[in-house]
Every structure is written in structure tokens, then in C-alpha cells.
Amino acid sequence: MLKTDVIWPKSRRFMSRTDWEPLGFFSEALCNATTFDIKLGFFSSSAINVLADGFAAFLYNGGRMRMIINDVLSEEDRTAIVVGESDINTPYFDLNAIGHISYTLSKHDEHFFECLSWLIRNERIEIKIITPKIGNGIAHSKCGVFSDGINKVAFDGSCNFSKMALIENIESINAFCDWDGERDKERINDIVRDFNRTFSGEDDTVKYLKADQIITYITKTYKYKDIQELLEDERRILHRRAENSTSDSIRRVLERAKAKVTAIMDTINIRKAKVKNEQLTTLTPKFPFTEPRSYQKEAFNKWKVSQKGLFAMATGTGKTLTSLNCLLEIYNKFKYYQALILVPTITLVEQWEDECKRFNFSHIIKVSSKNNGWRSEIDDIKLKESLAQSDDLPPSFIIIATYASFSRESSFKQLMSLSKKTQRQMLLIADEAHNIGAPNVISKLDRMRILRRIGLSATPERQFDDKGNNAIMQFFGCDGKYTFEYSMKDAIDNGFLCRYKYFPHVVRLNEDEMAEYKKISLQLAKFYNVDEDTFSGADDILMRLLLKRKRIIHKAQNKEEVFRQIIKQRFEECGNLKYTLVYVPEGVQLDSTVQYATTDNPIDDADVDKLIDKYTQIIQEISPTTTVRKFVSGIQDRDEVLRKFSTGETEVLTSMKCLDEGVDVPRSELAIFCASTGNPRQFIQRRGRILRKHPDKHIAIIHDLVVAPEFDSAEENYNMERNLLKGELQRVKDFAGLSENPAFAYTELEEITNYYNLSIF
Known part of the structure; x- marks a missing residue:
């Protein structure tokens, strides 16, 4: 983590030929970050060679990069992209389909190219190429932001991103840490705003350049390596560079980076042993009773047609068992299971875990404010993916998350850091699916690649929220009606619920309550359309009046x-x-106007x-x-x-x-x-x-x-x-x-x- 695992100079200033080398800033930050946004000035492949120390560790952390670079590019940049595209069975960026913007990357060194190809294959890097609109100069900003999902560290300074600048020149970089106070937070926010403005295409001072046409067939230069191989290569490279360095301060930087990579390798070996042990002790998943009820089988048969659906089932009719039976059927066909289950409360996280265990599902990860270790468990899944051979089954797992954790940006990014292939194989189960229609959840849906989906709710519709209801129906692939319905009357008549x-x-x-109620009612009448039986008007005023009215009724x-x-x-x-x-x-x-998904720890009145x-x-x-x-x-x-x-x-x-x-x-x-x-x-x-x-x-x-x-x-x-x-x-x-x-x-x-x-x- 950036705050706890890195030793920062008190001045937050890194300067060449001191104990706080600029090179050390980047290696330490990369080893401890999960995202890296960088806006470069003069750019060359040798610059990235220098910045690559700790780069494989960054990939292991689930790292994602966004880069804004000027239009000075080398042939190696284009070669790297082609390497990433060379395997037609692996997802990659279609450069000609993303807003006519080039996605390129440079690296002078073979190890970096292999890391780069891995990033491209896993869609974890985006690059915008810019040039000033006026004059013949080049874009010359030198700033960026590292984040670990909790804290942010930004940098700005005179240091050019070239090998000569970072190692040979006397250069300096100023770092800003968000835990240092409001002034540093504002400096970070200013860099973030500037970066996002340019990255989003809203900077009218620059031109955004199209990519040169990529040659379709080029001999594959660099073989594909998994993360473990890349880490092993990086450890050897860091060791060799440290031994050959003539600068004590640079040597110390490289030794620290090597120690980080070595610690990761030790962790991988421990986790590999844990995976083997789990495989030996895992029970075969099965339905916990004799067999599913007839209507649970019917729900699966209707769902499997498109593998999307919304189950409107009365409370107490076994929605949980019905959806987990769909996951079991997936396991029976493919011999592995992968699922993300979303629930409103922490209590339901525990309850769903118990139900999953009844099916003999294991490898369960609980994502909520009560479980601080879930991120490393996600890393375990990614490790299993990276270690898998071509003929190995994908790893089985179930992630159970509260909607509050899922909708939190840092958590969402970590959950979506699973590979594109994994996300497409997963099953999403949204318990109390009306929560999907909340604005803080809707905003995440277009970034989710999970194609198999089941929504569960006794009452899928959100009151007074047509937009949310439409989003729910569209997300679960419903064309005007639910995929499967099982009413409370059906459940009572068939003996599944109590009479x-x-x-x-x-x-x-009472007299005082009635007087106050009438006064509020008269004000509400101004917003009421009798013919349509609806309220309309100034939302804030209307909401306050409805709250006052409801308060009287609640507390009569x-x-x-x-x-x-x-x-x-x-x-x-x-x-x-x-x-x-x-x-x-x-x-x-x-309660009838609450539009947001349930929080982990709601604050009562x-x-x-x-x-x-x-x-x-x-x-x-x-x-x-x-x-x-x-x-x-x-x-x-x-x-x-x-x-x-x-x-x-x-x-x-x-x-x-x-x-x-x-x-x-x-x-x-x-x-x-x-x-x-x-x-x-x-x-x-x-x-x-x-x-x-x-x-x-x-x-x-x-x-x-x-x-x-x-x-x-x-x-x-x-x-x-x-x-x-x-x-x-x-x-x-x-x-x-x-x-x-x-x-x-x-x-x-x-x-x-x-x-x-x-x-x-």
C-alpha cells in the first residue's frame, strides 16, 4: 500500500544523487499501486525502460495504466502493439474502433515488451496521443497519479522521462500524498482534473492523433508469458542491474525493488501450495436436497435460453436455491463455477455463504466492510488464472458482495480486475434485484462484462422510479415481462409457505396530529395531479413535504x-x-423515495x-x-x-x-x-x-x-x-x-x- 508500505522523504522531494532518487519514487510507487495515470513530455522507449522497475509487480497487483503522450513515437511502439495482437484467440484492443485514437506503447527492453503485451492482451492499458494545436512544439507536461484504491500519490516536477534525465541528470520530482492534508489533496485533485480533461478529449488546446495503420502480419517477436514468469524475469533483471550499477543510491533503489518482487514470489509459492491443498479437499457440488422443486427446474429452463433473466418469486419460495441451482447446472456442464453474488446487507452476505456451502460450493470470498482481506483473495484468483495451463480448468470461486461495496469505485475496479475471459464466464446473481436500479449501481453497469445474469426479487419494481425499472429490465434481458414468476398465492396453495x-x-x-397533517396536505395538493394520481413539481420542496407527512403517519x-x-x-x-x-x-x-442501494452500515435516525x-x-x-x-x-x-x-x-x-x-x-x-x-x-x-x-x-x-x-x-x-x-x-x-x-x-x-x-x- 502506498501509505503503509513505502518510506517517503519528509520533504516529499526526490532528487538525483541523493538517498531519494527519482528512479526510486517510480519503482516504489509501481510496486505498491493498482492504477497509474501519467502525462508525459518528451517520450522515448528508453524512458519506459527506466520506469519499468517494479512493472511486473504492478501487473501482479492488478495494475491498470492510462497514458497521455506526445506524438514523438518510435517503431518499437508499433511493434509492441502488434505483439499484443498476435494471438487471435486472446482479447486485444481494436485500435481502429476506439474513437480513431491510437493506443501505443514503447519499450527498449524485451522484458518490458513482454509486460506490455500482457497488458494489451488483458485490456489494462489506454493511451492517448496528443500534439499542441498551435505551434510546432510538443506536449511537455510531466505529471501523474498513482493509486492503490485507498490512497493517492501525485507527482510533478522538472524530471524528463528519459533514461538520461532519470539517471544521469540532476533532476527532481515533488510528490503529493493525500494523507498529508487538504492542501496536498487539492494539488492531487488538480492533477487528476487536468489529466481527466485531456484524457476524455475535452482539452481544446491539443489535437488528438489517429493511429497509423498497423501492419496485419508481423512475425511474433516476444512469446506470451504469465505473471509468474514476468516476475521471475524482473527479479533477475533487477539483480543484474543492481550488481552493475556504479551509483550507491541507484543500487539501493534497485535492491528495494528486487526485495518487493522477491516477497511477491514467496507469496505466490505459498498460495500455490494453498491451491493444491484446496483441490485435494474440495467436495463435489450437488443440490442440497433430493432434487430441485419443479418450479425451480422450470426457472432454470427458462433462464438458460438467453442466460439472462429476472426471477419474480415470492419471499420464502427459495429464490436462493433456485439461482444456485442455475450455477450448479453450469458446473455440471463445464466442471467449474464462477459467480458474483450481490446482496443488500452484511447479514445476507453471511446467509448466502451458508447456502453456497450447502451446495458444496467453496472458494467463497466475502466483500463487505467487515472483511478487510478480500482484495488479497481476489489476487489469489488472478494468480490461479495466470498459473493455469492451456488445458487446465479455470479456477472455481464465488464472490459475495454488498451493493454498497460493489458500487464503491475502488472496490468495483478491484472486482472488475478479473480477466475479461473470467468475467464472461461468471454468473451474476443480484439478490433483491431492485437495488440494481439505484443510481450508484446503474452507473457501474456499462463497465461490467459479466454476461450471465440472474435477478432475484419478490418485488422487482422500484416505486416512483421508471428510469431505474427500465434499467433493471434491460440489464436482465427482459422484454416487457419477467423471465420467471412464482407468486405468493402459488407458494401458499402448493404448501411452500405457511397459511x-x-x-x-x-x-x-389525534387532534394535534390531524391539524398538522391537514396543513401539510394543503401544501402537497399544489403538486398533485388528480387525473394522473401523481405528484410533480419542485423535487426538493415536494420531498420535504412528503417527509413531513410520512413522519406524522409513522409516529401517530x-x-x-x-x-x-x-x-x-x-x-x-x-x-x-x-x-x-x-x-x-x-x-x-x-422509505418509498429511497433511490440508493443499501449501505453496509446504514445510519438510523x-x-x-x-x-x-x-x-x-x-x-x-x-x-x-x-x-x-x-x-x-x-x-x-x-x-x-x-x-x-x-x-x-x-x-x-x-x-x-x-x-x-x-x-x-x-x-x-x-x-x-x-x-x-x-x-x-x-x-x-x-x-x-x-x-x-x-x-x-x-x-x-x-x-x-x-x-x-x-x-x-x-x-x-x-x-x-x-x-x-x-x-x-x-x-x-x-x-x-x-x-x-x-x-x-x-x-x-x-x-x-x-x-x-x-x-x-
Whole structure:
């Protein structure tokens, strides 16, 4: 790493003929970086020869380069490109198809050419050739940025990138490290902005040159070598150069670079031994039960036609098993498996790992804020790729990542550093696939080369987000309909989900709440189109008003009394409150407008604990001996909490969203929805939590608190509120329709439906 593994001069200045040689700056930075952007002045192959110390180590780290160079090029540059293209079975840059811009690279030395060919074959280098628009000079900038995915180091200075300048002349380079404070960060950002402006073609002071036509057939000069061979060559070259150097300071630089490469080689040998051991102990993947259910087989048969698809399957119907069965079928055909699984939360990372192990899938890499070692595990995969012989099977692995980690640029680049071939072989499984439509995920999709894709969700559609929904359908190759659907009705009728009784309860706002609600409602009416039943207008203002409105509904005080009566009745009937889930009011967040993928460690509202404590207090007023645990983001013992709940040691779980997506709680028998939300996904997912089967559970009970403000028909916002309630009643209708006691819902809501002249039917 740039910050921790490199010793930097206090002055951050590198000068020839001192202990801090400019040559040392580049060798140290290359050995510890994963990306390198460089804007050169006068350029020659001998310059890259000097910069090549540590270059193979850079490749091993997953290195990617972008170069901006002037138009002074040598024949060796063109030869290097041809070498990279010589194997027609290996992906390479099509120079004539990328915006008519040349991609060239130079190297005087055979080792560098072999590294260069490797880069080109693996599409890890881009070069822009420029020349000034005015005058006969050449582009003469000399700056660049190294990054390891966490920290950045930029450089700027008088040093020309030629062998004479770096070794013979008295030259200097100033380095800027982003951990040195805001001023250095700004200097780095300035270099980054300048580089990106030129690289993106937005620099109107230069001309961008087309590549000369590349001769199609040239004798292959340099054989293809894998990374291990390149590292071995580099170690020998560094050793020989250090022995022959007449400068003590240069010799020390080369010795340090050799030590870095030697350490990498030692790591490779250890990992090779580990790979062999894994191969000896790996079990054969298989379906964990007798065979897949008929509908799981049907899902695979529909998916395999295009190997893209979106599975809209009710919560609790085995979406995980269905998708992993597709991966198993791939293994059965090709005898290896490679997958990237995306999930919303850390809890689901652990849950998916358990499911993968049930299939005997191994080599599982977990990418989240809890696992700091995953990057080296990705390096292991790349090492296995580089060591594989032509007749070897590709390495098998499964990567499980949270959407938050996946959408973080540094993590995304590391995940996508796997070879193009590997990405095309992989299967992407997107759990709770509506997260794919979030802007911070959508922005990554066009850079992903994974062709096999499965999206999973009980509720694939994103509310109020047509753009996100279109992106989801397009990404999973759906033409207007889902690839496979399995409804909650199907699951209940076929015995895969538990039967349930549904009890909605109408909750009124108190006098103060109603007054505040009406004031906000009048303001919202200005943004409401009755004919289209939609809001439109100034997003910020509208969003604030919707938040205020939702806050009142979430925290309606009369919910507490209704909740008290439900708990009291249950305790009197059963003598305990075991296996009870309580979704408490959510305070201030407007969940239906959240557009971004779930974070690893979401920050709950300031009053979360107060709200949960209030409902916990009501439970313990009814039964002081009842054990209650919070299930909220950030708790350290999630698995233990769920285990104790499943055995009855913990009788009641109170949650505020953390049980929405994918978390298994099959022993739950009673659910109380105190949280009011306009997002149908949350209710469907929460219903799915309570309907999971358990040998000792025969029927589930759901209580749903429905807030219904009352407006006089003469009020100008009456139609808006009537339509909003109509949406709530649609949800109640859906829930009641699949329940064992639909008549209760119709009777309970009869007064409010008559008041608004609505029908639950």
C-alpha cells in the first residue's frame, strides 16, 4: 500500500544523487499501486525502460495504466502493439474502433515488451496521443497519479522521462500524498482534473492523433508469458542491474525493488501450495436436497435460453436455491463455477455463504466492510488464472458482495480486475434485484462484462422510479415481462409457505396530529395531479413535504394503544409472546423515495432507540418477564440474536427495517406492522418473513396498523387524500385476499371505506 508500505522523504522531494532518487519514487510507487495515470513530455522507449522497475509487480497487483503522450513515437511502439495482437484467440484492443485514437506503447527492453503485451492482451492499458494545436512544439507536461484504491500519490516536477534525465541528470520530482492534508489533496485533485480533461478529449488546446495503420502480419517477436514468469524475469533483471550499477543510491533503489518482487514470489509459492491443498479437499457440488422443486427446474429452463433473466418469486419460495441451482447446472456442464453474488446487507452476505456451502460450493470470498482481506483473495484468483495451463480448468470461486461495496469505485475496479475471459464466464446473481436500479449501481453497469445474469426479487419494481425499472429490465434481458414468476398465492396453495390470518386495524390521528397533517396536505395538493394520481413539481420542496407527512403517519400516537391491545390479547390467549416480530414506526425516513442501494452500515435516525424502547416498554408492561431484543443495523451478534429467537430464548424481536430483505426467521408466528409505509415492497417482504415454514408452526398471524386521516368531501385536497387511501386499501385487499379470514378486513375497514366512498373489493 502506498501509505503503509513505502518510506517517503519528509520533504516529499526526490532528487538525483541523493538517498531519494527519482528512479526510486517510480519503482516504489509501481510496486505498491493498482492504477497509474501519467502525462508525459518528451517520450522515448528508453524512458519506459527506466520506469519499468517494479512493472511486473504492478501487473501482479492488478495494475491498470492510462497514458497521455506526445506524438514523438518510435517503431518499437508499433511493434509492441502488434505483439499484443498476435494471438487471435486472446482479447486485444481494436485500435481502429476506439474513437480513431491510437493506443501505443514503447519499450527498449524485451522484458518490458513482454509486460506490455500482457497488458494489451488483458485490456489494462489506454493511451492517448496528443500534439499542441498551435505551434510546432510538443506536449511537455510531466505529471501523474498513482493509486492503490485507498490512497493517492501525485507527482510533478522538472524530471524528463528519459533514461538520461532519470539517471544521469540532476533532476527532481515533488510528490503529493493525500494523507498529508487538504492542501496536498487539492494539488492531487488538480492533477487528476487536468489529466481527466485531456484524457476524455475535452482539452481544446491539443489535437488528438489517429493511429497509423498497423501492419496485419508481423512475425511474433516476444512469446506470451504469465505473471509468474514476468516476475521471475524482473527479479533477475533487477539483480543484474543492481550488481552493475556504479551509483550507491541507484543500487539501493534497485535492491528495494528486487526485495518487493522477491516477497511477491514467496507469496505466490505459498498460495500455490494453498491451491493444491484446496483441490485435494474440495467436495463435489450437488443440490442440497433430493432434487430441485419443479418450479425451480422450470426457472432454470427458462433462464438458460438467453442466460439472462429476472426471477419474480415470492419471499420464502427459495429464490436462493433456485439461482444456485442455475450455477450448479453450469458446473455440471463445464466442471467449474464462477459467480458474483450481490446482496443488500452484511447479514445476507453471511446467509448466502451458508447456502453456497450447502451446495458444496467453496472458494467463497466475502466483500463487505467487515472483511478487510478480500482484495488479497481476489489476487489469489488472478494468480490461479495466470498459473493455469492451456488445458487446465479455470479456477472455481464465488464472490459475495454488498451493493454498497460493489458500487464503491475502488472496490468495483478491484472486482472488475478479473480477466475479461473470467468475467464472461461468471454468473451474476443480484439478490433483491431492485437495488440494481439505484443510481450508484446503474452507473457501474456499462463497465461490467459479466454476461450471465440472474435477478432475484419478490418485488422487482422500484416505486416512483421508471428510469431505474427500465434499467433493471434491460440489464436482465427482459422484454416487457419477467423471465420467471412464482407468486405468493402459488407458494401458499402448493404448501411452500405457511397459511396466515390477517387483521388490519384502523388508527386515527389525534387532534394535534390531524391539524398538522391537514396543513401539510394543503401544501402537497399544489403538486398533485388528480387525473394522473401523481405528484410533480419542485423535487426538493415536494420531498420535504412528503417527509413531513410520512413522519406524522409513522409516529401517530394512537398506534401505541392499538399495539397495547394486540399484545395484551395475544398474551392472554397464549400465556406468552414467543416468536413475535414487531416492526416499529420508522421515525423520519421516507422509505418509498429511497433511490440508493443499501449501505453496509446504514445510519438510523436519531430517535430510533427511543421509538423501539417505547414499544418495548409496552410489551414489558403487559408481561414483565418477556425477553425482547432489538434487531437493528450495527448490532454485533445478529446470528446469535436470530438463533435465540428461533429457540424461544428471546421471545420478541423489534426491528425497524433490518428484517425487510432476505433475513430468515422461519420460527416467527406473530407479526405486528406498526410502521406505516407507502412502499408495497416492504409490506410484501415483511409478510414473507412471517410466512416461512417451520415444523412447529401451523398458521401465522399478521396485525397491520393502517393510519386513515379523515377529510371532508368539501375540502380541496379531499380527492388527493382519497386516492392516497385508495392505494393503502389495495395493499390491504391483497393481504386479505390470500388470508384465511378475508371477511375481518372488509368489516374492520367498512366505516372508513364508506366515509370515502371506496370499496375494498
